[in-house]
Amino acid sequence: MKHKLNKTIVLVGMMGSGKTVIGRGLAKKLNAKFIDLDQEIVKAANLEITEIFATFGEDFFREKESKILERLIFGPQIVLASGGGAFISEKNQYLILDNTISIWLKSDPKLLWDRLQNKKNRPLLNNCDNFSEFEKIYKLREKSYNRADLCVSNEHILSIDKMIEKTFDYYSNFVDVNLKGIRL
Numbered sequence: 369m370k371h372k373l374n375k376t377i378v379l380v381g382m383m384g385s386g387k388t389v390i391g392r393g394l395a396k397k398l399n400a401k402f403i404d405l406d407q408e409i410v411k412a413a414n415l416e417i418t419e420i421f422a423t424f425g426e427d428f429f430r431e432k433e434s435k436i437l438e439r440l441i442f443g444p445q446i447v448l449a450s451g452g453g454a455f456i457s458e459k460n461q462y463l464i465l466d467n468t469i470s471i472w473l474k475s476d477p478k479l480l481w482d483r484l485q486n487k488k489n490r491p492l493l494n495n496c497d498n499f500s501e502f503e504k505i506y507k508l509r510e511k512s513y514n515r516a517d518l519c520v521s522n523e524h525i526l527s528i529d530k531m532i533e534k535t536f537d538y539y540s541n542f543v544d545v546n547l548k549g550i551r552l
Contacts, residue, residue, distance in 0.1 A: 373400040373445045377539065378464050380455040380516050381473040382506055384480040386531060387449035390473055393532030394539070395447035404449045408436050434460055441467050456512045465515065469542065471535060472516035477506040479525065518542055 377394065379387040388404050395402035406417055409432055413420055420429045433454055440448055441463060448468075454460050455470070464470050481499045513519075520535045 373398050373447070376441055376445050376468040377447045378441070378455075378468045378470050379447070379449045379473055380464070380470055380513055381452065382475065382477075382480050382509060382513075383452035384483040385452075385473040385475045386522070386528070387452075387473055389528055390531050390535055391447050391449040393528065394535050397532065397536050398447065401444070401446045402449070403440060403446050405433065405437060405440070405454060406449075406451045408440065409433055409451075412436060430457060433457075434463075438463060452509070455516070456509055461512060461515060465517070469539065470516040470518070471539065472513040472519045473531075473535070474513070474519050474521040476522075477503045479522075480506070 377398075377400075379391050379394075381387055391404070392402050409420070409429070410416060413432065415423070417429070420432075430453070433451060434457060437450065437454060437460055440446065450460075450464070455464060478499065481502050485499075485502075518538050520531070520538050522531055526534065
């Protein structure tokens with residue numbers, strides 16, 4: 369069944385979980401606009417995220433993130449890739465849960481660590497020297513991510529195309545059920 373996007377979709381999850389690439393593919397399947405929240409912050413600040421963190425700190429970044437997130441949620445319906453920490457804020461969580469369809473892209477923390485451990489453009493990783501530190505952050509955030517409307521797990525290390533298809537299928541089933549008045 370072809371679905372028209374009647375509510376913004378927000379992808380949540382840890383950095384490296386594929387929110388941007390899966391979001392682009394999902395938006396294409398839904399014939400919707402895709403926006404990456406982190407890129408919107410970069411555009412607004414005219415600085416890279418690492419520069420924002422280094423110059424103004426995380427609190428400043430989170431404040432700007434919340435303002436831009438709210439503007440995007442109450443704008444035209446889109447597929448939105450949130451930053452890894454956006455859904456951790458209680459304010460952002462309620463904003464997303466009350467006004468969008470949220471999808472947690474869940475990946476094994478070891479897989480994420482393998483993808484990310486040498487990346488220098490992730491401020492969170494500046495404080496992670498090893499997998500156990502990263503895993504602690506993952507476990508703290510997992511409690512928040514678990515509140516999302518849907519969870520699409522990449523437990524079998526699916527290809528990007530298969531993850532896009534799986535995410536689309538989960539979304540389609542969720543919409544079909546909710547259109548019939550049944551709440552999951």
